[in-house]
Amino acid sequence: MKFHKEGYTSLAIVILFIFVINAIADYYDASLYLKWFLYLLSAFLFITIVQFFRSPIKRVTANESIVLCPADGKVVVIEETEETEYFNDRRIQISIFMSPINVHVNRNPISGIVSYFKYHPGKFLVAWHPKSSTENERTTVVVKNTSNVEVLFRQIAGAMARRIVWYVNEKDAVTQGEEFGFIKFGSRVDVFLPLGTKVDVNIGDKVVGGKTVLATF
Known part of the structure; x- marks a missing residue:
């Protein structure tokens, strides 16, 4: 630690x-x-x-067949939804709510190349608000692995979170489990996966960033 x-x-x-x-x-x-x-x-x-x-110090062995959880917290959403910023198609969305008592380090869910990155200034609605993923301050990161599978993950500021920090940019090579950012004081992370991906968590599960397996390709 x-x-x-x-x-x-x-x-x-x-x-x-x-x-x-x-x-x-x-x-x-x-x-x-x-x-x-x-x-x-x-x-x-x-x-x-x-x-x-x-x-916490994490030692992660990269595995291209799994998607690791990007944050500590609680799974609050698992649903099929329309992703409108990058993919513009149907995806499986998994959302993790991070309370102020959780570790707020954000970790790469997969290894690969950052194919898209964008920071969006915005509001500070409570993190569980339905519009927080599209109206709050947030970042969007897309990573493509060696099998050309892309995973989108989004840092979302909450009512208490007033600063999002990120350490990645487009074309960067990233490693599964390594830090890609940090959000201060309560927030949420959304992950968007291809349809057909096997989800390995349930709503209400407590998850650990860089350790819990969210899904399997």
Whole structure:
């Protein structure tokens, strides 16, 4: 387990805030009850930031016959739907909701070449809202494997998530299980698979990024 690089600024702000409020309490000789409240608040804020930006070390053996889960969270959607941004045809959509207590590292579900990438500015509807996948701030990534199968995956900001980070661009070679991005403070990841793909999860399942097998080709 390590601390993710995207959390350094947030951690520094929290530490500065903790130092300032406790220094003020000491300077004005606050009551013992107030001091203990501030100590507990400081511990809560520090632990919250550390747990949110934790980044488990994953060792993944790439397998072209499977689609790995791109994020920790809960499966909230499995359905056949029309994908209108890139494929413009029917696809199987699997959506993973990431709560604030989940690891927020996003990982490549397959290995291959990034054939499409686009960032979309947008709204911050709650992540489970039906229109969040088309109206919220989001990124869309499509990776083509060596069998010319393409998988689309989309980072979607939620009501609390105000920053999406990505580390890939078109024509990049990516490896299954490696990080492709990070979303801060609650969000969702959608995956779009070819029809006929065998889905290996169910709605309500708790899944782990870079470990749980979402589907099999």
